[in-house]
Amino acid sequence: MAHKTVSATLALAAAALTVLSAQPAQLSTAVRNYIKVEAPVVALTHARVIDGTGAPARENQTLVIRDGNIAAMGPSSTVIPPEGATVIDLTGKSVIPGLVMVHEHFYYPTGPGVYGQLGESFSRLYLAGGVTTMRTGGNVNGFMDLNMMRLVESGQKPGPAIDATAPYLNGPNTFIQMRTLKGPEDARRQVQYWTDEGATSLKTYMQITRGELAAAINEAHRRGIRVTGHLCSVTYAEAAGLGIDNLEHGFFAATDFVADKKPDVCPGQGAGQQSVAALDENGAPFKTLVKTLVDQGVALTSTLTVFETFTPGRPKPPGLEVLTPQLREQFDTNYARTQQNKESIYLKLFPKAMAMERAFVRGGGTLVAGTDPTGGGGVIPGYANQRQVELLVDAGFTPLEAISISTFNGAKYLRRDARVGSLAVGKQADLVVIDGNPAAAIGDIRKVETVFKQGIGYDSAKLIASVSGRVGLW
Numbered sequence: 001m002a003h004k005t006v007s008a009t010l011a012l013a014a015a016a017l018t019v020l021s022a023q024p025a026q027l028s029t030a031v032r033n034y035i036k037v038e039a040p041v042v043a044l045t046h047a048r049v050i051d052g053t054g055a056p057a058r059e060n061q062t063l064v065i066r067d068g069n070i071a072a073m074g075p076s077s078t079v080i081p082p083e084g085a086t087v088i089d090l091t092g093k094s095v096i097p098g099l100v101m102v103h104e105h106f107y108y109p110t111g112p113g114v115y116g117q118l119g120e121s122f123s124r125l126y127l128a129g130g131v132t133t134m135r136t137g138g139n140v141n142g143f144m145d146l147n148m149m150r151l152v153e154s155g156q157k158p159g160p161a162i163d164a165t166a167p168y169l170n171g172p173n174t175f176i177q178m179r180t181l182k183g184p185e186d187a188r189r190q191v192q193y194w195t196d197e198g199a200t201s202l203k204t205y206m207q208i209t210r211g212e213l214a215a216a217i218n219e220a221h222r223r224g225i226r227v228t229g230h231l232c233s234v235t236y237a238e239a240a241g242l243g244i245d246n247l248e249h250g251f252f253a254a255t256d257f258v259a260d261k262k263p264d265v266c267p268g269q270g271a272g273q274q275s276v277a278a279l280d281e282n283g284a285p286f287k288t289l290v291k292t293l294v295d296q297g298v299a300l301t302s303t304l305t306v307f308e309t310f311t312p313g314r315p316k317p318p319g320l321e322v323l324t325p326q327l328r329e330q331f332d333t334n335y336a337r338t339q340q341n342k343e344s345i346y347l348k349l350f351p352k353a354m355a356m357e358r359a360f361v362r363g364g365g366t367l368v369a370g371t372d373p374t375g376g377g378g379v380i381p382g383y384a385n386q387r388q389v390e391l392l393v394d395a396g397f398t399p400l401e402a403i404s405i406s407t408f409n410g411a412k413y414l415r416r417d418a419r420v421g422s423l424a425v426g427k428q429a430d431l432v433v434i435d436g437n438p439a440a441a442i443g444d445i446r447k448v449e450t451v452f453k454q455g456i457g458y459d460s461a462k463l464i465a466s467v468s469g470r471v472g473l474w
Contacts, residue, residue: 036457126382204227240292320378322380369410392405
């Protein structure tokens with residue numbers, strides 16, 4: 001489609017940068033504190049390989065890592081570790097690609113309408129949980145996301161490779177950490193400014209108008225940058241027609257089915273959610289929207305983790321122990337209040353949204369995954385990424401499908417799949433060692449031992465210990 005065409009020059013430049021990034025940067029002491037495995041050649045032997053493509057798991061495999069890449073991979077009977085290699089026996093353990101998650105943040109709700117900037121602790125937690133590539137799906141700070149992207153890339157900070165999103169593009173709103181656009185030309189200027197500063201992604205938000213959204217998309221695509229949105233004033237079908245690349249939160253945020261929806265006006269989250277909860281995912285209106293999104297090539301991001309925290313009867317989320325005592329108490333209060341709400345729309349909406357995500361994929365749609373550590377709290381980076389994979393299985397996907405959505409699909413959306421997102425000879429050695437078999441029992445995805453990024457193995461437990469009890473301070 002013409003409105004999504006990226007120039008050959010931009011595409012080639014991006015590919016060249018990606019190849020260069022395969023070589024690990026010179027790592028600072030701050031990063032080396034968490035390294036568990038570092039050697040010129042590493043052989044992971046007798047592993048169960050889940051390659052991220054959706055193919056069946058392969059037993060008793062050996063992977064040879066050299067210069068940050070997968071140099072060899074195959075049956076342990078035929079792939080022999082090179083002389084001098086550091087050999088790690090993974091009998092009974094699994095290797096999956098590093099998670100590639102696309103709705104992450106470096107901020108967290110710390111007070112009424114206030115989001116604390118937690119890039120230092122969050123970047124460590126994401127890596128500890130197996131995330132080796134991430135997109136920040138929204139920015140209320142300005143430069144933290146961009147600076148963290150550069151610091152991680154240069155080896156000064158531990159964390160995943162980052163696709164850094166500019167501050168939100170939004171219309172009139174009540175957020176004290178969010179700017180209001182002044183019209184389409186202003187939207188274009190904001191895109192120009194932030195992409196000139198180094199932003200590699202753009203996020204549009206609930207009160208943006210169609211004119212502003214169109215201007216932002218057109219300028220972003222002119223620069224080879226993709227645009228996502230958590231929308232309300234603009235419907236999903238309208239946004240697809242304007243050329244948006246991605247829509248956040250599955251169908252939770254869709255306002256296409258609000259009966260009295262007015263152009264460029266957000267009818268309110270509640271009205272949108274009531275209309276989605278009442279919808280038949282097998283009916284013509286929903287199928288028509290799915291076809292529109294598929295035909296226009298719009299990816300959807302599943303963020304079941306944040307909506308699980310709003311749904312009565314769901315378990316407490318994992319990882320709360322890393323929060324400061326104050327933030328943990330704050331979430332406990334919110335959680336108790338949620339459990340008491342027997343009339344919550346989410347009792348119907350949460351399973352309906354799961355079914356809609358399945359239907360979207362069955363209809364040919366591309367589903368990617370993220371977590372969204374906002375809402376009322378409790379969505380903890382790293383832990384939540386693992387939980388998101390589990391929730392995709394709860395939604396009806398197989399474990400192999402859920403892993404593929406959370407790895408290869410994300411890499412393809414970010415246009416990084418030539419190097420990351422799946423396990424294959426020649427690809428970057430971004431992978432996760434798991435003490436178990438998530439292909440058979442998805443809960444084993446929580447048993448992360450070592451996270452390899454560009455061929456260097458990081459100690460998950462050390463990364464978590466470095467921030468435990470202090471997440472909320474920095």
